[in-house]
Amino acid sequence: MSTTTATPAVLALPEAAPVKGRGYWQGVGRRLSRDPVTLFFGFVLLLMALAILFAPWIAPHDPYQTSMIRRLRPIGFQDWRYPLGTDELGRDMLTRLLYGGRLSWFLGITPVLIAFVIGGTLGVVAGFAGGWVNMLIMRTTDVFYAFPSVLLAVAISGALGPGISNAMLSLTLVFIPQIIRVAESTTTSVRNLDYVESARASGAGAFTIVRAHVLPNVLGPIFVYATSLISVSMILASGLSFLGLGTKPPEPEWGLMLNTLRTAIYSQPLIAMLPGVCIFLTSMCFNMVSDGLRSAMDVRG
Secondary structure, eight states, X not given: OHHHHHHHHXXXXXXXXXOOOHHHHXXXXXXXXXXXXXXXXXXXXXXXXXXXXXXXXXXXXXXXXOOSTTTTOOSSSSSTTOTTOBOTTSOBHHHHHHHHHHHHHHHHHHHHHHHHHHHHHHHHHHHHHOHHHHHHHHHHHHHHTTSOHHHHHHHHHHHHOSSHHHHHHHHHHHHXXXXXXXXXXXXXXXXXXXXXXXXXXXXXXXXXXXXXXXHHHHHHHHHHHHHHHHHHHHHHHHHXXXXXXXXXXXXXXXXXXXXXXXXXXXXXHHHHHHHHHHHHHHHHHHHHHHHHHHHHTOSOO
């Protein structure tokens, strides 16, 4: 029945997203394959992911090994053992950047994934149920919107204390309300479409309708929005570490490395810039890939 009712709904309401089947995702794949910008930045992300994943095997030195004799060596191949120089404690910058990417990516992606699961679930429930359930969830969400994201993350981390787990918790709490709002608005626009009403008339239960008709239409937009939050999460996580509210020394993490290299900005500015360059490039790549996914999943486009 869902096949016979979905086609008229698409013809009558071209702005509504049809139930996304195999053909839809094949179309998404074709549009992505014709987008060289998204493919390029996706390839850069893949290379960065492989580099930080295999850091223990490709890093030339121990990330914690210090030496005051070789501190703040400049960038260049005068000493082939340290092509990106050394930091303020004589640790190899290439090794520190590779290992630091592990924590930075972890702190950037994990809170968004957790927020995607929790916020997406609450948003779908609020949008599909409506009534007092919607009001309870959305009014609670509005409380978090009274504070800027950066201020809220700093306030929660400051109250909980420094540490990776506390930084993850604060970032997750910042992103859950944002994903709830997107999931609720998307579900609200889908729940009254013709094929959903036909499923209700056929006697299908709420869980079956959500699983078979609502989720296939709302998961895509929610996921694309969540990918756009990864760059924000990475910047916020680095900012918390820079302020001393995230990763603790001597762990390598890009934001913490920016903090510890502040004293070297006048003597070795290029070395002090390297963690910031890594944060910028990673955030830009995630933003470009997210924009490409959004364009590829836009059926009207």
